[in-house]
Amino acid sequence: MAETKQEERRAARLAKQIRAFSAEHGGAEGQLAHIGQAGTRIVLVGTDGGWGDLVAPTYPIAQQAAEKAGLTLHDEFDGEFAAKVVTGPYEWTRMAGIQIGGPSNS
Numbered sequence: 001m002a003e004t005k006q007e008e009r010r011a012a013r014l015a016k017q018i019r020a021f022s023a024e025h026g027g028a029e030g031q032l033a034h035i036g037q038a039g040t041r042i043v044l045v046g047t048d049g050g051w052g053d054l055v056a057p058t059y060p061i062a063q064q065a066a067e068k069a070g071l072t073l074h075d076e077f078d079g080e081f082a083a084k085v086v087t088g089p090y091e092w093t094r095m096a097g098i099q100i101g102g103p104s105n106s
Helices: 005-024 059-069 089-100
Strands: 028-034 040-046 051-056 072-074
Touching: 005 028, 005 040, 005 051, 005 059, 028 059, 040 059, 051 059
Parallel strands: 028 072
Antiparallel strands: 028 040, 040 051
């Protein structure tokens, strides 16, 4: 868990953002993913299919933030969890564009 006051404050700020996302989307679930030196990605999926993410500087801070926010965590972003995500034309265009020479991801 977070040890210093600075880490505790960072976890509290992330927890506040998680709770705001959850309130906006009728509830939320999440998954923590290491992203190397950049920290840990907190992937959020709302009950309404909306999705987003936050980045914590460390895995323990991400865990503490999720715990403080009451976020249900999944071990993996598996098919069942991923199926809850609702994507629209924008996401499909961007994803397809990256693969087949369409709009760039910049």
